[in-house]
Amino acid sequence: MTITADQLALFVGTLAVAILSPGPGVIAVSQAAFALGRRRALPYALGLALGASLWCLLALLGLTVVFRALPWTYVALKVLGGAYLVWIAWKTWRHAPDPLPDPAEGSRGMSFAGGMMLNLSNPKPALFYSAVLLSIFPVALTAGDKVAIYATAAGVELAFYGALASLMALPWLRRRYYAAKFWIDRGAGLAIGLLGLSLILRH
Template sequence: MLSITADQLALFIGTLSVAIVSPGPAVIAVSQSAFALGRRRVLPYAWGLAAGASIWCIFALLGLTVMFRIMPWTYDLMRILGGGYLVWIAWKMWQHAPDPLPDPAQSRLGMSFWGGVVLNLSNPKPALFYSAVLLSIFPALLSGADKLAIYATALSVEMAFYTALASLMALPWLRRRYYESKFGIDRAAAALIGLLGLSLILRL
């Protein structure tokens, strides 16, 4: 039986959706690959990126709950560190919103499923992001069923996002609009993530 609520899952979906919309290395890679190669050739790569990102959610779920049971004081420490990290991410996103999108990484890992997995696993920052978000939304102690529901939700959101992104960015006319919308997307995401970080730090 689940101890987490539908409202908590909805907040988790909303927070995760806001975070992954802001352009990062994986978003840039799949977008520009879709521009060049088309939807069918890029979809396996996009699904690999989604799977790789969701693996960080597993690490956060398994590591944090065990640690909190053994050392309860670590909850407050992670709450403060996680909130500080979210505020820092929000500041960097706000600061760089006017910047143009960089080119994808020069060493491409290939357009395979596993290429996408490796790309997202090469960046450990999502582990701390997932940890901070999980701490801010869900109880400190989660059952196995809770963890499964949270992971399934994270995987679904990641899969839906990368599938939609690869499909949409394969349409040439959307490329220009995507670049034009970067400033607004980054500023809105920065504001929401910053508020989440502050609420996590100030929670008693």
């Protein structure tokens, strides 16, 4: 391998700071943990983590080169992804008055596939990963380097989303959610909707 342990450590630190910024995935996995509990929320968190890490893999494989060569592909992905987030937001807003779901059953796309779809709906992480990769690692990466970088990114994403799902499923946090479900769901729907609109409208 041509990359060093120090470079990987810097990559982990940069990625950790970035994923702590509240985004649709953070909001969605928190709500899933509140409503469904840890056991049902973990598959959703796993899907979110792998969906996010796939953008790192695609950046390593040169997706951002395609975006730069054919800018319309990035615009199209942004519009489609933003529309998907707005749709998720509308469903969350509309179902806010509904009773709590049965924790033994799935709920409104809160599954492994639903988590992957949510984080794949935003192509901006591909550009983020590309910029970080270029700034930290050598330009010429071997296949082994790419495997190590992707495994590191996937590990950080999995650790973050798994920890978040477990934390937000703590009994005292769930009790607070039960007491204010309507307003929390409406707030989550509004936040995700605004993120979707900003993805569509921002250049």
